[in-house]
Amino acid sequence: xSRPAGVSRQTVTRAVNDMPGINPGTRDxxxxxxxxxxxxxxxxxxxxxxxxARTLGLxxxxxxxxxxxxxAATVLRLAATRGWNVVMAEPGSxxxxxxxADAVVGFTGLALEPPGAGAPNLPVxxxxxxxxxxxxxxxxxxxxxxxxxAVRHLLERGTRRPLVLDLPGGSPRAAAFVDxxxxxxxxxxxxxxxxxxxxxxxxxxxALVAFNDLGGFRLLRDLAAHDVGVPQQVRVVGVDGxxxxxxxxxxxxxxxxxxxxxxxxxxxxxxxxxxxxxxxxPEDPVRVVPHRFxxxxxx
Amino acid sequence: xSRPAGVSRQTVTRAVNDMPGINPGTRDxxxxxxxxxxxxxxxxxxxxxxxxARTLGLxxxxxxxxxxxxxAATVLRLAATRGWNVVMAEPGSxxxxxxxADAVVGFTGLALEPPGAGAPNLPVxxxxxxxxxxxxxxxxxxxxxxxxxAVRHLLERGTRRPLVLDLPGGSPRAAAFVDxxxxxxxxxxxxxxxxxxxxxxxxxxxALVAFNDLGGFRLLRDLAAHDVGVPQQVRVVGVDGxxxxxxxxxxxxxxxxxxxxxxxxxxxxxxxxxxxxxxxxPEDPVRVVPHRFxxxxxx
DNA sequence: CTGAAAGCGCTTACAG
DNA sequence: CTGAAAGCGCTTACAG
Numbered sequence: 001x002s003r004p005a006g007v008s009r010q011t012v013t014r015a016v017n018d019m020p021g022i023n024p025g026t027r028d029x030x031x032x033x034x035x036x037x038x039x040x041x042x043x044x045x046x047x048x049x050x051x052x053a054r055t056l057g058l059x060x061x062x063x064x065x066x067x068x069x070x071x072a073a074t075v076l077r078l079a080a081t082r083g084w085n086v087v088m089a090e091p092g093s094x095x096x097x098x099x100x101a102d103a104v105v106g107f108t109g110l111a112l113e114p115p116g117a118g119a120p121n122l123p124v125x126x127x128x129x130x131x132x133x134x135x136x137x138x139x140x141x142x143x144x145x146x147x148x149x150a151v152r153h154l155l156e157r158g159t160r161r162p163l164v165l166d167l168p169g170g171s172p173r174a175a176a177f178v179d180x181x182x183x184x185x186x187x188x189x190x191x192x193x194x195x196x197x198x199x200x201x202x203x204x205x206x207a208l209v210a211f212n213d214l215g216g217f218r219l220l221r222d223l224a225a226h227d228v229g230v231p232q233q234v235r236v237v238g239v240d241g242x243x244x245x246x247x248x249x250x251x252x253x254x255x256x257x258x259x260x261x262x263x264x265x266x267x268x269x270x271x272x273x274x275x276x277x278x279x280x281x282p283e284d285p286v287r288v289v290p291h292r293f294x295x296x297x298x299x
Numbered sequence: 300x301s302r303p304a305g306v307s308r309q310t311v312t313r314a315v316n317d318m319p320g321i322n323p324g325t326r327d328x329x330x331x332x333x334x335x336x337x338x339x340x341x342x343x344x345x346x347x348x349x350x351x352a353r354t355l356g357l358x359x360x361x362x363x364x365x366x367x368x369x370x371a372a373t374v375l376r377l378a379a380t381r382g383w384n385v386v387m388a389e390p391g392s393x394x395x396x397x398x399x400a401d402a403v404v405g406f407t408g409l410a411l412e413p414p415g416a417g418a419p420n421l422p423v424x425x426x427x428x429x430x431x432x433x434x435x436x437x438x439x440x441x442x443x444x445x446x447x448x449a450v451r452h453l454l455e456r457g458t459r460r461p462l463v464l465d466l467p468g469g470s471p472r473a474a475a476f477v478d479x480x481x482x483x484x485x486x487x488x489x490x491x492x493x494x495x496x497x498x499x500x501x502x503x504x505x506a507l508v509a510f511n512d513l514g515g516f517r518l519l520r521d522l523a524a525h526d527v528g529v530p531q532q533v534r535v536v537g538v539d540g541x542x543x544x545x546x547x548x549x550x551x552x553x554x555x556x557x558x559x560x561x562x563x564x565x566x567x568x569x570x571x572x573x574x575x576x577x578x579x580x581p582e583d584p585v586r587v588v589p590h591r592f593x594x595x596x597x598x
Numbered sequence: 599c600t601g602a603a604a605g606c607g608c609t610t611a612c613a614g
Numbered sequence: 615c616t617g618a619a620a621g622c623g624c625t626t627a628c629a630g
Contacts, residue, residue, distance in 0.1 A: 008601045009623085009624075022600085043346070043399065044342075047624090048625090049606050050606090050625065053398070066363075073362035085399045086386060087354070087387075100384045101342075218546075246520070247517075247543075249548035307617045310617075313615095313616090347609090348621080
C-alpha cells in the first residue's frame with residue numbers, strides 16, 4: 001500500500017487514521033490510493049499494537065425464538081455500554097467463535113462440543129447449564145418457587161388432569177412441574193413437547209404445561225382450531241415470559257424469567273472472570289435468577 | 300508466559316494449539332502454567348500470522364423486534380456456512396464495529412453517523428437505505444406491486460375510509476399506500492404510527508395500515524379491548540410478514556418481505572465486494588427484493 | 599511534514 | 615523433542 005502511494009508506512013497510518021501532522025495534499029493522495037487499491041488496515045496489526053475493544057462471544061439458540069433474541073438484545077446493549085464488541089454464533093460453530101472472542105457467554109448446553117475446547121482458560125459463563133463446569137461461571141435459574149405458584153394457581157381453578165409437555169430427554173423445567181403437582185397429590189403425565197391436540201385429547205387433560213411460550217402459542221392456536229375453550233375446558237401455561245404472550249388470545253400465562261437480569265448477571269460475571277487477577281478465582285462464580293409466575297388469560 | 304513455564308514461546312504454541320512434536324509431560328506442564336496464569340493467546344498475534352475467519356459486521360435495530368431477529372438469524376447461519384464470524388451492534392456503536400469487522404451489512408439508515416467513517420473502503424451493503432451511497436452495495440425493497448395488491452384487496456372488501464399510520468418524518472412504505480389508494484380514487488389520511496383507537500375512532504376509519512407488524516399487533520389488541528370487530532368493522536394490515544402474525548387473533552394480513560432472501564442477497568453482495576479485485580467494482584452492486592401481500596384473517 | 603527503527607504476540611520454517 | 619530467527623501489519627516514539 002505504501003509503495004504505490006509513494007509514501008512510507010507511517011504516512012499511510014497518519015492519513016488513514018486522520019491524524020494530525022500530515023500535509024493535506026499528501027493525505028488526499030494516500031486516501032485516493034487506498035480507495036483505488038481497496039485497501040483497509042488489518043484489524044490484527046492494529047489490535048496488536050493499540051488497546052482495542054474486547055470482544056464477547058455470545059452463544060445463543062435460534063434467534064427466531066424471541067427468548068434468545070430478547071436476551072441477545074440486552075447483552076448487545078450492555079456490552080456496548082462497557083465497550084465490548086459482541087460476536088454471535090449459533091451452537092454449531094462454537095470453535096470458531098472461541099478463536100474470535102476474549103470471553104464467552106451463553107447457552108452452552110446447546111453446543112455440540114464443550115466450550116473452550118482448543119483455547120485454554122477463556123473465561124466462560126454458562127447460562128442455565130445442564131451441569132456445572134468447575135472452571136466456568138454460570139447463571140442458574142431457580143424455578144421451584146414459581147413452579148409451585150403456577151401449580152397452586154392451576155389447582156385452585158380445578159385442574160385435576162394436567163399434562164406436561166417435554167423434550168424427549170427430559171428437562172429440569174418439566175421435572176419441576178411434575179414434582180410440584182405430586183406434592184399436591186396430583187399426578188401429571190409427561191408427553192412429547194410437539195404433541196398436538198389430536199394426540200392429547202384422548203387423555204382428556206384439563207391443563208397443559210407447554211415446553212416454552214412458543215409451544216404455548218402453538219397449543220393456543222391448535223386448541224382454537226379445534227374449538228376447545230381456553231381456559232374453560234383446558235388451561236395452558238407457557239415457560240419463558242415472552243412479551244408476545246401479551247398479544248395472543250387469550251394472553252398466555254407463563255413462568256417468566258427476567259432476561260435483562262440474566263444478561264446483566266452474565267456480563268458482570270464474565271467481565272469479572274476476564275479481568276480476574278492471575279490464579280485468583282472469584283469467590284463464587286454463580287448467580288441465581290428466579291422465575292416468577294405470570295397469571296394471564298389462558299389459565 | 301513462556302518464562303514462568305520454563306520453556307520457549309514456540310513450545311507454548313505447540314502445547315496450547317495441541318500440535319504434534321511435543322513431549323506430553325512438557326505439554327501438561329505448560330497447560331498447567333497457562334491455567335495458573337489465566338493465559339490465553341492473543342487473537343491479534345495469531346490473526347496476524349495465520350489465515351483466520353473473516354468477520355462480518357451486522358447492523359440491526361432492536362433484536363426485540365422479530366423482524367431484525369429473523370434477519371439476524373439467517374445472516375448468522377449463512378455467514379457460518381461461508382466461514383465468516385459475525386459481530387453485531389445496534390445503531391449507536393457503529394464506529395467500534397467498523398474497527399472490528401472486515402465488512403459491514405445492515406440497516407445503516409438507523410445509524411447516527413455514516414457507516415465506514417474512519418475506515419476507508421470497508422465493504423458495506425446497506426439494506427433498504429433511505430438514499431443510495433455511491434461506494435456501497437445495497438438491497439432495495441420493491442413495495443409498489445404488493446402495496447397495490449393489498450389496496451385492491453381492501454377496496455374489494457368495501458374499504459372507503461382508510462388510515463395509514465406513519466413515522467413523524469414520513470416513510471416510503473406509507474407513501475406507497477397513500478399513492479396506491481389515490482390511484483383508485485380513495486383518499487387515505489396519514490396519522491402518527493403510535494396512534495391508538497381512542498385517537499383514531501373519531502375519524503371513523505374502516506381500514507388501518509399499521510407501520511409494521513408489531514404496530515399491527517398493537518392495534519389488534521387495542522381494537523379488541525374496545526370491542527371493535529376485526530375485520531367486520533375495521534380491517535388491519537401490517538408490514539413485514541412476521542411469522543408471529545399467524546399466532547395473533549385474527550391472524551394479521553401483511554406486506555411480507557422474505558428476510559431469508561434479503562440476508563442471502565446481502566451476504567452474496569458483501570462477499571463479492573470484499574473479494575473484489577483492486578479498483579474493480581462489481582457491475583451493479585444492487586439487489587432488489589420484492590414484498591408480497593399475505594391476506595390473512597384481519598382483512 | 600516525512601521517514602527509519604523498534605516492538606506488539608504470535609506462528610512457521612529451520613537448526614540442533 | 616526443543617529453541618533461535620524471521621516476519622505477519624500495524625503504531626509509537628524518535629530523527630531529520
